[in-house]
Amino acid sequence: MTLSITHLGSGSSGNATLLSTDETKILIDCGFSGRQIEKRLSLLEISPEDIDAILISHHHIDHSRGAMITQKRWGTKIQSNFETCARLGMDPVNECRIFEPLNRIEFGSDLSILPISVNHDGADNVGFIASHGGERAAIVTDLGSWNDELVRHMSECVHISLEANYDTKKLWNGPYPDNLKQRISGRGGHLSNRQTAELLANVTNKKTRSIVLCHLSEQNNAPHIAESEVLLEIDEVFDGDISISKKDGPEFSHYLGQSEPEKLVKIN
Ligand SMILES: [Zn+2]
Numbered sequence: 001m002t003l004s005i006t007h008l009g010s011g012s013s014g015n016a017t018l019l020s021t022d023e024t025k026i027l028i029d030c031g032f033s034g035r036q037i038e039k040r041l042s043l044l045e046i047s048p049e050d051i052d053a054i055l056i057s058h059h060h061i062d063h064s065r066g067a068m069i070t071q072k073r074w075g076t077k078i079q080s081n082f083e084t085c086a087r088l089g090m091d092p093v094n095e096c097r098i099f100e101p102l103n104r105i106e107f108g109s110d111l112s113i114l115p116i117s118v119n120h121d122g123a124d125n126v127g128f129i130a131s132h133g134g135e136r137a138a139i140v141t142d143l144g145s146w147n148d149e150l151v152r153h154m155s156e157c158v159h160i161s162l163e164a165n166y167d168t169k170k171l172w173n174g175p176y177p178d179n180l181k182q183r184i185s186g187r188g189g190h191l192s193n194r195q196t197a198e199l200l201a202n203v204t205n206k207k208t209r210s211i212v213l214c215h216l217s218e219q220n221n222a223p224h225i226a227e228s229e230v231l232l233e234i235d236e237v238f239d240g241d242i243s244i245s246k247k248d249g250p251e252f253s254h255y256l257g258q259s260e261p262e263k264l265v266k267i268n
């Protein structure tokens, strides 16, 4: 019994993460076009019809672009909080199932998801904690700051996917207008590599097996900068796997739980 976590791609051009167990397949965010979702899932030999639900973190287009079309074309259920549902122009009765922060959502007997509110750019954004077989994973992007609640839940996770959006120097020396620079780096914007490293230093412990840095800005960040800044901070406590989810995926999967042992004795 395992839960696999696979980023189909991440960044300002689109975000979607597949969580898959024996019983359930869900997407966290659906920020690619219907065609792209179909293509990226097909690389994992999965059809969009196999997806039970899409959970949308917030209404920004890089997280929601393909959700409605996936629902229309393949009948996938959409779940989000009320504000996100309203901002996407969806009907909260017929088009979207509403969840509340800190209310656990159960999918079959082997997967549950806990949404946690995070501060982000005028959106009612949530991070997600997935539980499977007694282990937990965090999928958290698009936040400018964090609170104790998030730290408490992330500390319990064996896998952490977290945004590392920008390098401060690159952002401030880059071409963006000043008001956008301020928005990105504000309390409700995105996490800098430094902040991501700080948050990870708070939540990484002996339990943590894998970390994926995601939602890197193409303009204001570079994978080697993000990775080295984070490792500098957590190197002493973390000796697991660290990787970066880029805009074109899927590239890799991480797992919770263990495969059931192979049956060696046949019972007649
Ligand atoms: Zn985003």
Ligand SMILES: [Zn+2]
Pocket (backbone or CB within 6 Å): 058, 060, 120, 121, 123, 142
């Ligand atoms: Zn956003």
